Amino acid sequence: MSHEPIQTVGQQYRRRSWAEPYKIKMVEPIRMMSRPEREAAMREAGYNTFLLKSEEVYIDLLTDSGTSAMSDWQWAGMMLGDEAYAGSKNFYNLEAAVRKHYTHRHVIPTHQGRGAEHLLSQIMIKPGDVVPGNMYFTTTRFHQEHAGASFVDVIIDEAHDPAVILPFKGNVDLAKLERVLTENPGKVPYVCLAATVNMAGGQPVSMANARAVKELCSRHHVPVMCDATRAVENAYFIQQREDGYKDKPVDEILREFCSLTDGATMSGKKDPLVNIGGWLSVNDDKIAEQARNLVVVYEGLHTYGGMAGRDMEAMARGIEEAVQDDHIRARIGQVEYLGELLQDWGIPIVLPVGGHAIYLDARRFYPEMPQTSFPAQTLAAELYLDSGVRAMERGIVSAGRNQKTGDHYYPKLEMVRLTLPRRVYTQAHMDVVAESVQAVYQNPNKPAGMKMVYEPEALRFFQARFEPL
Incomplete structure (x- = not known):
């Protein structure tokens, strides 16, 4: 597979076509319901796409979490599940894969990523602490705040501007980070380094920035914990965009990046190509011992952590497949394909295109709509x-409320995320999505917005209900 230009008649150049590095062996039928059926389904769901039934959805771009298609090799591994309560051989296969590619010594499995976030927060955070990070993520910040900490955003300012184009828009602002570390001695349990940065549009962190963060934190004796959910995608962007990495394979870049961190929380439902599972990995022996003790209380024994043996085997094999250059090139290539279509048609999206999703700029879709009317939800x-395409709000609803004041957080980015599952849809599906986005953008009858009629106490975007204004 090549992305290189080829010479054609008249010395003109074009990019050569490429295809996914797999062939389809099994299919799942889908159908688009009629417009009246979709309207009824949307009303029943309280205008929250999370509350739609999957059978009511034509193309599901809600999330890439647990929605990937597994390979024949992974399915074969499922038949080798060792369902022993303790000491499953599949755990040791998973442990070996994590150590090989993510470098950390200790691996504590969890049922998914937020289980790992919970363990880390309960072990390392005490009330009054401050956790700096390169932009918040919803569940991560909740666990940090639930444990008594305050989150401080130390991402570069440009990450909050959807129109700014930088190769590594997820980078940490080192001056911001040093200020937090200096002003809060003894109160920073760790720095949370997300790679890539979901809420910024799937933007990557450079190797140089990760190294500088590690050096700064080492001077202050503060560990760096990586949100490694999409670290393979981050490694691909380093390969494509950072000097000195063009000829290095993605798996080698991933190991180098993770070696600059002291541990990681991981949702195996993203990069590792499985439908459930995650882990907490650390180098520190004491933290690992505490995590093994705590995982028994909340998740399951330290050799299964809420997963079946077959799930651990599928994840171990998914880790090996995820770092293959052909796979990650095609995965991100499909995202770029959709992004290029929308850019060609003048659709306002977050730039540059990130690794796992296209983010529509809802403010520019509805410039007259106040943020309190929930433009992205609308x-x-x-x-x-x-069109029956399901996407996800990533704006004021996802940002939630300040736990102390009760006021909305008002993020600068008000976005709708079109999240592409791995190895699930074809380019034809992307064409349908792009045409639907164009139709909504060009529709002269602009909606007035939404009002929230039910608001859960925590992580409201999952279950909140709305009505049109």
């Missing part, structure tokens, strides 16, 4: 009504 609903 846009996600309109997209479903147009």
Whole structure:
């Protein structure tokens, strides 16, 4: 597979076509419901795409979490599940794969990524602590705040501007980070380094920035914990964009990046190509011992952590497949394909295109709509009504409320995320999505927005209900 230009008649150049590095062996039928059916489904779901039934969805771009298609090799591994309660051989296969590619010594399995976030927060955070990170993520910040800490955003300012184009828009602002470390001695349990940065549009962190963060934190005796959910995608961007890495394979870049961290929380439902599972990996012996003790209380024994043996085997094999250059090139290539279509048609999206999703800029879709009328929530609903495509709000609803004041957080980015599952859809599906986005953007009858009629106490974007204004 090549992305290189080829010479054609008249010395003109074009990019050569490429295809996914797999062939389809099994299919799942889908259907688009009629417009009246979609309208009824949207009303029943309270205009929240999370509350739609999957059978009501035509193309599901809600999330890439647990929605990937597994390979024949992974399915074969499922038949080798060792379901022993303790000491499953599949755990040791998973442990070996994590150590090989993510470098950390100790591996504590969990049922998914937020289980790892919970363990880390309960072990390392005490009330009054401050946790710096390169932009918040919803569940990560919740666990940090639930344990008594305050989150401080130390990402570069450009990450909050959807129109700014930088190769590594997820980078930590070192001056911001040093200020937090200096002003809070003894109160920073760790720095959370996300790679890539989901809420910024799937933006990567450079190797140089990760190394500088590690050096700064070492001077202050503060560990660096990586949100490694999409670290393979981050490694691909380093290969493509950072000097000195063009000829290095993605798996080698991933190991180098992770070696600059002291541990990681991981949702295996993303990069590792499985439908459930995760882990907490650390180098520190004491933290590992505490995690093994705590995982028994909340997740399961330290050699299964809420997963079946077959799930651990599928994840161990998925880790090996995820770092293959052909796979990650095609995975991100499909995201780029959708992004290029939308850019060609003048659709406002977050730039540059990130690794796992296209982020529509809802503010520019509805420039007259106040943020308190939930532009991104409105846009996600309109997209479903147009075509049956399910997307996710990533704006004021996802940002939630300040636990102390009760006020909304007002993020600068008000986005709708079109998240591409791995190895699931074809380019034809992407064409349908792009045409639907274009239709909604060009529709002269702009909606007035939404009002929230039910708000859960925590992580409201999952279950909140709305009505059109």
